[in-house]
Amino acid sequence: MTAHDRVPPGPVAVLANPTAGRGRHRGLLPGILERLAGAGRPVELLRARTPEEAEAACHAAVAGGAGALVAVGGDGTMHRALQAVAGTDVPFGPVPAGTGNDFAVDTGFPADPVAAVEVIADALAAGRARSVDLARLSRRGEADRWFGAVLAAGFDAIVNERANRMRWPRGPRRYDLAIVVELARLRPRRYRLVLDGVAQEVDAVLVAVGNTASYGGGMRICPDADPHDGLLDVVVGGRFDRRTLMRVKPQIYRGTPCHAPAGARLPGAVLFYLAAEGITSYADGERSLDLPVTVTAVPAALRLLR
Template sequence: MRAFTFLVNPASGGGAAPDAVVPVARLLREAGATVDVTYSPGPKAMGALVDVAIARGDVVVSVGGDGMLSSLAGSVSVAGGTLAVLPAGRGNDFARMLGLPEDPAAQARLLLEGAVRRVDLISWTLPGGAPRLVAGSVYSGVDARASEIVDGAHWLPKKAQYPYAALRSLATYQPGRFRVSVDGVEHEYSAATVVVANSAYYGKGMKIAPAAVLDDGLLDIVVIEAASKLELMRSLPTVYDGAHVTRPEVTVLTGRRVELRGRGRTPIPVGGDGEPLGALPGLDGPPAVAEVRPGALAVIA
């Protein structure tokens, strides 16, 4: 019988996370499992809790959004534990990629009986900084700006937040100059965004990297080159089914190590799994580096 430590971000999903825990924890306890539930104000406060949970042999359950999950994934990976996911955020894109159920009974059954599989993670490092492990994707440019807008769009219904942020960011974007090196082969683009993806999904169901696989030891790099604002807005619906990759302004590359630099009118923002990750270094300095960590995370799915 598995034991579980639920680590909950109570702010996730506009406060939906605490309610998501109750029926699943009850079903697990009725089945005889040991369940501990701990609340935190955010993902950065969780490292010590992860270490304690793994030391006693618990499965760590992330209850919240993609940012919470990504932060825990790194900690669980480093500590050698097993992660499970109870999606309760606005996007839940990594849970979507894993094919996780939404019904509490099915979620409890998966936690008790589901197989443990190993998936890749992305190691992201800015010059002079420490590596950050990311589960889904790292993105730079207009989509990082959209992520910033989402964080300030709580006044909108949840279903409208991501479409609103995408359209607003496209309406105000300025293309940047990106230098992208994939496994030592350098490319240069005038682009709206560059995405380094482990998972196919981001932005609440946008299939930005449709060929991405979580356990293939590869990263998918999606470059959307500069186009008119109107053209980008018109093409936005195609991102939801992955059809955008057939458009002439979209380039898809694959590799294990990606070096990124960029220059824009202002510093080009970077995000990862819904969390801000700073800005890209300029074209003339040392690059930011994304590397795949094959099989780095054990997860119940």
Template sequence: MDRRVALIVNPSSGGGRALKALPRVEARLRELGVPFRSEPTRSLEHGAELARAAAQAGEVAVALSGDGLVGALAGALRGVDGAVLGVVPGGRGNDFCRSSGIPQDPVAACDVLAHGVERDLDVGDVDGRTFIGIASLGFDSDANRIANEAPARLGNLVYVYGALRALAAWKPARFTIEVDGATRTFSGWSVAAANASAYGGGMFLAPGASLRDGLLDVVTTADIPKRRFAASLPKVFKGTHVDEPSVDVVRGREIRISADRPFTVYADGDPIGELPVVVRAVPAALKVLLPESPR
């Protein structure tokens, strides 16, 4: 199958990981005989512009970056006839790759660009803005903000660092969520709407979430003492935290979320909205190159 690739590179992604990987990625694409060109981004918005231009030119728009640029490109290509997204991991978390089965090694991921299969995947929508992974808020709002401000040298540990720093100052909030018309109010830690299974550099917050079922997994954590919450955090890396009595998971197409104090909603590692919000699943909104046997 003949494919032409526009490699959209975020130079600052993962503390420069994408830029460091670029020569090896380009060399592998040449070995595979995949025609390509490389374009550096100046911002997420610029990356979205490059992706739209690539789609118009009949090229696969490929994010060599972390999840933030992947989400931005997904938003740019969502619903565009003939548009195809490819992903080569180049960030700190690379959770979309982890959730979808794309190799975590950027050179190995090039084989998916050459031989992968185009699959229709769902995206999520927060008041008109697109995400591809997990949108979350509450305790996650504080942890994400701290992680994004953390030194790049921490690598994947920025997410653990963010959680531990946020834990010290956290006070429970009262959330109201409406999932497909069913309303619930509770005091607790967080609310998340998951299109994919993982976030935060390998935390399987929603281990049962699927990118192809037309639904979002809504994960809520009710109020428990800080000590118990901290003790349960390591379980998120295996997805076994969902067995805790404080954690509830339901599925739905439309989720309305509000709280008793302001929170920023984060998705794909970046701020995407402010409460109150409406989060929706958008089925089969995006074609993505995946391995022949995706998760």
């Protein structure tokens, strides 16, 4: 075991989102904390009422000497925690307990939260951590962001943005209504793409940049993405009409988006620049930076408790 593989001393900080997965795993938290404590480390539950407070609490825990950070929730919870541990020696354990658990599953953790905690606790007890890539998102004048799964910068990002502006209805129906509204307004956008210095302009409806394969709870938009190869996987869906887009969606869940007309997987890239008018990107399902942005693959930027 190398020095980089070892888990540093310090307590295990735990971020838990009680509303993740519509609260269906809320009752598991006491058992999760007990199992982590059984790995021989003090366990500290972080307090936060909002996503912003959760991210700040993770940063404070890492700065305060936490030996590891564990997040219990969905991809949004993981995204907030990643901002604190990316590029550090503090290892991370994702416990999938949300509606979408793409990052945890695509990096090799069991989809069942109890089984995932067993993996994490065993790694803590053995002092074992394994490196995985992340992607860094940059925009001039703004702080960098990290993401572990997929950056959406097309139709799905536009739907998310509309849903977040809506006050009615509540719950999943709001997202469904946002899809209906945006399908009625569907049109290709002009994108400027630069992959490792090679520029092109395309008209597209879907644009996704993957560190891992999936987003949206198992939609394999970037099926060839590998979080260990040091590359970004870029998928562009061209001039789809509404009927084509609805037909393509099931193909994406099966991991075959490029079989659709005008769909393309661009060559893997280390550095990717993406520009379009009026689009806010969504990283790991969370509202992120307005375009234009630069996405950089950062090998071994995260240490996972596996």
